Structures are given as C-alpha cells and as structure tokens.
Amino acid sequence: MKKASLFEIIMARCWNVVNEGKTFTPVFVLAIYLMWHIGDLSWSAFGLACAMVLPMFVLFYLFDFPLHLRHFLWLPLLAGTVIFGIAEPGLLVFALGMYVFFTVFFWGTLYYHLRIGTTWWNFLRIWKLFLKNTDSTSGNVFEHVPKFWLMLIMLSYCYQTGWNDLALANIGIFTLAMAVFALVLHRVLFNWKPVEYPTRTDNAIVGPALAKKVIVVVIDGCRKERLYDAQTPFLDKLIAGGTLYDQMETIYPARTVSCFSSMFTGTYPREHGMKSNMVWDLGVKVQSIFEVLKQQGKKGVMFGCAHLYDAFGEYCETFSAVANNDVVDHMIMKQAKAIYERENPDLFVVQMIAVDQTGHSRGVLYEEYLEKIAEADALIADFYGWLEARGDLEDAVFVVMADHGQGDGIGGHGHLDVGERFVPFFMNGQAIEAGQVITDHRSIVSLAPTIAYLMGVPFPDHARGPVLTEAIHSHEVTSG
Structure with a gap:
C-alpha cells in the first residue's frame, strides 16, 4: 500500500x-x-x-x-x-x-x-x-x-x-x-459536552509490566449500536473472552484528529491542542504515550491516515486514503503486518477507515455500513490469527475500539449527536478479565494511561483519564 x-x-x-x-x-x-x-x-x-x-x-x-x-x-x-x-x-x-x-x-x-x-x-x-x-x-x-x-x-x-x-x-x-x-x-x-476529569490520572500506581505488548485496532467511525447489528463472529468472540465497556464516551469535538490525540495523550483538546481536523500548529502540545515509551526504551508505532501525521509526526506511519473503499482496509491490514514485522513495536496502533468512509458517503443506517463492519471483523480476525501464529499475543493485550461514532445523514461526527457519543471499546488478553461487561461511564481519555499501566511505564504528563483497572487482573509478564 x-x-x-x-x-x-x-x-x-x-x-x-x-x-x-x-x-x-x-x-x-x-x-x-x-x-x-x-x-x-x-x-x-x-x-x-x-x-x-x-x-x-x-x-x-x-x-x-x-x-x-x-x-x-x-x-x-x-x-x-x-x-x-x-x-x-x-x-x-x-x-x-x-x-x-x-x-x-x-x-x-x-x-x-x-x-x-x-x-x-x-x-x-x-x-x-x-x-x-x-x-x-x-x-x-x-x-x-x-x-x-x-x-x-x-x-x-x-x-x-x-x-x-x-x-x-x-x-x-x-x-x-x-x-x-x-x-x-x-x-x-449548549449543555451536552462530556464532563471532563478534573485531575491528573491518580486512581492507580504504575508497577511491573502486566503486558509485553499492546495492540490497538481502531475501526474509525464505527457506530456502537450498528456494530451490534452487524455480523461480527470474531469480535463477538473477543468480547466474550475479555472486557467490554458499554458506556465508553468519546470527547468533544468528536473529530478524528481530536479523538486520536485524546486517546493517546489521555487528555482533552484544550490541553493537547488538536481541536479539529483542521490543524494550525502541528504536533500534540503535551506528552503522548509514544513519547513515554521512547523515553523508557520501548517503541510505539501508529499506522494511520494523513490527518494523524499532523498530530503525531514521527510516531505515525501514514497510508494513502485515495483507494477504492472496497479494498482499502484489506490494503491497510496487509501493510500493517509488514510494518509490525519490520518495527516489532511494543505498542502498535492501526486505523481502519472503510467503515467511516462508508458512513460519510452512503450513510450509517443502510446495509452497506453493516457490510463494512462485517468486513472489518474478518480482517481483524486474520490480523489476530497472524499475531497469534507469531507468538506475539502471549502476554499481550488486544484492544478494539472506535474513535467516535457517526450520526444520521452523512455519518457526521463532531458535536455528539445520537450515534456519535458512545463508542465500541473492548479489551482481550491474559491480563484482562474475561466475560465482563462494564456499564459505568468511562471515556476514551483512559486509553493512554491504561496502556502505560499495562506496560509498566509512567503516565503521559497531562493524562487525566483513570486507568481501566476494573478490566485488569494482576498478572506480571514473564521475563525473556
């Protein structure tokens, strides 16, 4: 690709x-x-x-x-x-x-x-x-x-x-x-903005690593209830064997660059500076989980669209979004394997875009949208199987989520209409409790501190999201 x-x-x-x-x-x-x-x-x-x-x-x-x-x-x-x-x-x-x-x-x-x-x-x-x-x-x-x-x-x-x-x-x-x-x-x-966490992450203390690797697959623009409507046998299996967050809220404004920046810094646009997809000043203004990992001698790699380069620069490998929507996710996941094999990262993030693009061009309440979610399910299953065959899922945590949902119409997102606000989010792995559904409110700003906690590294310096401790059971990784 x-x-x-x-x-x-x-x-x-x-x-x-x-x-x-x-x-x-x-x-x-x-x-x-x-x-x-x-x-x-x-x-x-x-x-x-x-x-x-x-x-x-x-x-x-x-x-x-x-x-x-x-x-x-x-x-x-x-x-x-x-x-x-x-x-x-x-x-x-x-x-x-x-x-x-x-x-x-x-x-x-x-x-x-x-x-x-x-x-x-x-x-x-x-x-x-x-x-x-x-x-x-x-x-x-x-x-x-x-x-x-x-x-x-x-x-x-x-x-x-x-x-x-x-x-x-x-x-x-x-x-x-x-x-x-x-x-x-x-x-x-104008009273529908999410309530922000007022303090820095303080609900957990980082100790020994509980996971050697964390892999995050982001199905961009996946509306939560439409995921549940689609045919997703593999994702259903991951959910059953892990922890599902049923009330995981995105941030405001729910734009791709803003959301990803919050996910991987642990804080809000007013602090990290990415307030929309229109970026006036390149690079997040606070420490990201990728910087933390680099300082600790570990490696984090994001594989995403050109927009995300504006926020994460050197940590982001980009793909061309100029491609037929019926093949673009296939190309992304094929290239994701090549990047992963070459870089052998401790944290690997891959963004899938066909679901989001289908919502924008054809609408979220049509059959095409469900078909793209089902396609994403099959591609994630293949990627997971490939990692498993390499032995890279032992003592790893596998996360599947969306950055934002999509509203009716052209799959709009940004200001938290119905369908935008709550996103799919679930984790699977040896360090993750199995068969658990969390119905309490949580936010995607918890992703970065949770990754830090799992990998035994400091929280990003401006992280506010609480660690998702209810999903994690104590399990130190083996050495070697």
Missing part, C-alpha cells in the same frame, strides 16, 4: 479548510461574492466592506451552531433581512445553487468517486443525507445556509452603502446583538 505522500498530506489540510465549518463560512462567502461580481468589482469598496463585516466572520468562527442550535440561526437571518434589506436576491439564489453543487455533486459524488470509488449515482442518495447532517462541518445544511445568506446580505449592504457612520452603526449594533445572542444561546442550551 502507498504511503501518504507530502502532496496528499497537504491536500488533506486544504480539504479541511472547506470541510470544517469554521473556515468554510468566510471562504465560501468571499468566493461566491467575487464570482458573482466578476468583471464589475470595485476592489477598494470590496475591501472596506470586508473590513466592516470582519467581526461577524470572527463571531461565526468562535461559535458553532450544531444540532438544535442551528435552528436559531434563522432569527438573526430574518432580523438582518429587515435591517439591511436584500440588495441582491440573485446573489442569494446563486449562493444556494453553488452550495448544492459543492455538497451534492462535487463533494458527495465527484470527490467520493475519485477518492474511494463511490458510484457516480451517489447524488441520488446523498442529498437526503446532507439534509439530516447536524455536525458543524460544511455539510450541515441548516447551519450554513442561514450563515452564508446573512453574511452575503451584510456584505452586499456594506459594499453598496460604503464606509459611513450610519452603515458602521447598523453593522456594529447588529454584530454586538448577535454576539450577545450567541453567547446566551450557548450558555443556556
């Missing part, structure tokens, strides 16, 4: 500019306005208009309006229409048409066909999925349509009236009112 090239890594970062809602709004609004006025634009007037609406762009960057909050955006849109008027109705129609083209045809059909081989007819389904999407990516129709319409109305008003006291007063008062509205709305109704 091809390694993700520098070009692919850069293109993945570029895609995030138009995929992440915070950056999409200014990029889309300015691009649409320039396209509409191509040939008759006064650049000086346009520059002044942009300066006048800049505070509103900043406001929309700071505040997301996902889930039910998005419906409140129609109120400021209505108010803006009354105050500023609709100087260019054709511009609004053009913007809506271009948004439909971008989401349904460019993103939902052309992009997915070229990158993962989705059918050319995907637009027949995906338009319905976009209408149900609730996260704050650019595919959240009912968040971004009122946002870009309001911004275009304000931009047109400022462009036509120019820089004068009345226009500045109208824009200033409206923006201030919008800031108060957003702040109150988020204080009162």
Whole structure:
C-alpha cells in the first residue's frame, strides 16, 4: 500500500479548510461574492466592506451552531433581512445553487468517486443525507445556509452603502446583538459536552509490566449500536473472552484528529491542542504515550491516515486514503503486518477507515455500513490469527475500539449527536478479565494511561483519564 505522500498530506489540510465549518463560512462567502461580481468589482469598496463585516466572520468562527442550535440561526437571518434589506436576491439564489453543487455533486459524488470509488449515482442518495447532517462541518445544511445568506446580505449592504457612520452603526449594533445572542444561546442550551476529569490520572500506581505488548485496532467511525447489528463472529468472540465497556464516551469535538490525540495523550483538546481536523500548529502540545515509551526504551508505532501525521509526526506511519473503499482496509491490514514485522513495536496502533468512509458517503443506517463492519471483523480476525501464529499475543493485550461514532445523514461526527457519543471499546488478553461487561461511564481519555499501566511505564504528563483497572487482573509478564 502507498504511503501518504507530502502532496496528499497537504491536500488533506486544504480539504479541511472547506470541510470544517469554521473556515468554510468566510471562504465560501468571499468566493461566491467575487464570482458573482466578476468583471464589475470595485476592489477598494470590496475591501472596506470586508473590513466592516470582519467581526461577524470572527463571531461565526468562535461559535458553532450544531444540532438544535442551528435552528436559531434563522432569527438573526430574518432580523438582518429587515435591517439591511436584500440588495441582491440573485446573489442569494446563486449562493444556494453553488452550495448544492459543492455538497451534492462535487463533494458527495465527484470527490467520493475519485477518492474511494463511490458510484457516480451517489447524488441520488446523498442529498437526503446532507439534509439530516447536524455536525458543524460544511455539510450541515441548516447551519450554513442561514450563515452564508446573512453574511452575503451584510456584505452586499456594506459594499453598496460604503464606509459611513450610519452603515458602521447598523453593522456594529447588529454584530454586538448577535454576539450577545450567541453567547446566551450557548450558555443556556449548549449543555451536552462530556464532563471532563478534573485531575491528573491518580486512581492507580504504575508497577511491573502486566503486558509485553499492546495492540490497538481502531475501526474509525464505527457506530456502537450498528456494530451490534452487524455480523461480527470474531469480535463477538473477543468480547466474550475479555472486557467490554458499554458506556465508553468519546470527547468533544468528536473529530478524528481530536479523538486520536485524546486517546493517546489521555487528555482533552484544550490541553493537547488538536481541536479539529483542521490543524494550525502541528504536533500534540503535551506528552503522548509514544513519547513515554521512547523515553523508557520501548517503541510505539501508529499506522494511520494523513490527518494523524499532523498530530503525531514521527510516531505515525501514514497510508494513502485515495483507494477504492472496497479494498482499502484489506490494503491497510496487509501493510500493517509488514510494518509490525519490520518495527516489532511494543505498542502498535492501526486505523481502519472503510467503515467511516462508508458512513460519510452512503450513510450509517443502510446495509452497506453493516457490510463494512462485517468486513472489518474478518480482517481483524486474520490480523489476530497472524499475531497469534507469531507468538506475539502471549502476554499481550488486544484492544478494539472506535474513535467516535457517526450520526444520521452523512455519518457526521463532531458535536455528539445520537450515534456519535458512545463508542465500541473492548479489551482481550491474559491480563484482562474475561466475560465482563462494564456499564459505568468511562471515556476514551483512559486509553493512554491504561496502556502505560499495562506496560509498566509512567503516565503521559497531562493524562487525566483513570486507568481501566476494573478490566485488569494482576498478572506480571514473564521475563525473556
């Protein structure tokens, strides 16, 4: 399998500019306005208009309006229409048409066909999925349509009236009112973020190693209840012989880079710095389990997509995500064997992506999603058997989990809609209690400190997640 090239890594970062809602709004609004006025634009007037609406762009960057909050955006849109008027109705129609083209045809059909081989007819389904999407990516129709319409109305008003006291007063008062509205709305109704552990990991003391190796397989974007619906005989066997966490919660925002960073540092985005897939400053800002292992003379290797290189750098070997979705996980697991054989790591993490990509392109409530989960089951069974034949599962712990779930619609994830919040998580191995189901609330930030505890190394310096001690029975590894 091809390694993700520098070009692919850069293109993945570029895609995030138009995929992440915070950056999409200014990029889309300015691009649409320039396209509409191509040939008759006064650049000086346009520059002044942009300066006048800049505070509103900043406001929309700071505040997301996902889930039910998005419906409140129609109120400021209505108010803006009354105050500023609709100087260019054709511009609004053009913007809506271009948004439909971008989401349904460019993103939902052309992009997915070229990158993962989705059918050319995907637009027949995906338009319905976009209408149900609730996260704050650019595919959240009912968040971004009122946002870009309001911004275009304000931009047109400022462009036509120019820089004068009345226009500045109208824009200033409206923006201030919008800031108060957003702040109150988020204080009162934005109440679904997970409760964070307030202290550093302190529920266990690291002693002798209980496992020689830890292998973590992450089925990216696997919705928990859909895993239980799928045909997964091998994973069922692992669960029966190990410990299942039935209320394992992901973090906020539930974006891939943010989740992986929390999983392997043991803390939250506000500390490790990876607050979305859009990474402005490369590398987690706190110690990861990979750094801890290196300091202790051990080796940790992650095998994942180009996004994860932005967070983990030298510890991450990347694969190209430009591959047919029916074969990509087969290629990943084949290459995972080659990397494992070459590196012989103490901690090995491999990310499978076909389930996530199916959810995004075809939806999570369709048969294709269950088929991809069943495919993942067979590939994990093969990988496990390969490790077992090598003798590498003796005194090892094998973890299967998801970084986040996926909501209805285009399999959105980020802001913890139904289906996103709780993820599959189970462990198997000689150090793990068999036949146990934990129904108490836990968080994926417990992964890094639990790995450290199992391997007898210090916790990452900012880890907050409690060690999953209820799954572990005392069993020192044999020497040699």
